[in-house]
Amino acid sequence: MEQTAPSQPRHRAGELGAPPTVAPARTPWQGVAIWGGRALLxxxxxxxxxxAATRDQWTMRGFDDIGSPTSPIPNVALGMTLAVGVIWHWVFGLSAIPETCWREGGTLVAPTVWGRRHIQLRGALVIPFRLFSxxxxxxxxxLVDRRARPIMLLEPFQSSGPTRVQRLTGQVRPATFRQAAVEYLAGAMWGFMTVIAVGILLGVLDVCTGAMGHP
Incomplete structure (x- = not known):
């Protein structure tokens, strides 16, 4: 966890190479991911x-032994809400795929589900993390810039390593066991936040619609 010095960003061109400065061509699956996120929400x-509108109708169909509705209507809503909770950062436009991002001077341009986000790298807080898959x-x-604009860079399916993220952020850290442990811990904290997000969304759905049934 480190904040870039306002006067001198931590960019080591000799180690990272030049950052990408041209918008990459969007692949078909990236387009599907963006439009899929919009459609899911x-x-x-x-x-x-x-x-919520048909609550009287589906409650008449009854509940199973554990109190869950037998009607598919609330169960579909629960399943879709769960999916939104798992990828909430993507659906709400707070994350981007590193392969689709580029630099414009000291600004990171990150295409998200709801348009491009521009993050000022000078003085930005950058926290690298790792996840198991x-x-x-x-x-x-x-990343959080000095205007409190956040973005998360994450390859959703596979990763060839941290190089792309490092080139985009202009930061490199030593490949030590301690650094790896810190990054895995940051990833675990992110997973915990996702669990909280799922619980909140399911709770809101249940309060508004009663979709989770009766205990």
Whole structure:
């Protein structure tokens, strides 16, 4: 966890190479990810509204042994809300894929589900992290600039290493066991935040619609 010095960003051109300064061509799956995030949020809201509007009808169909509704309407709303909670940072436009980002001088340009975010790197707080996945270790970083604008850089499926993120942020840290442990800890904290986000969204849905049924 480190804050870039206002007068001299930590950029080591000899180690990282020049940062990408041209907008990369969007691949088909990246387009699907962006439009899929928009569609998921819109459909989840629609499912929640439908669940609330038809509550009298689906409650008449009864509940199972553990108190969950037997109607598919609230269960679909619950499933979609769970999905939104798991990837809430992506759906709400707070994260971007490193391969789609580039630099414009001292500004990081990050395409998100809801448009481009511009993060001033001078004086920005940069927190690298690592996550375990089936394809290996995923490398990412949290950034918050001096105007309190946040962004998370994370490759959702696979990662060839931290180089792309380091080139975008202009920072490199020693490849030591201690640094790796700190980054995995930051990733674990992010996972904990995701669990909290899921709980909050499901709780709001239940309060508004009763979708989780009766105990």
């Amino acid at each position: 819109a459909l989840t809201v629609a499912a929640a509204v439908l669940t 089936q394809s290996g270790t995923l490398h990412g970083a949290f």
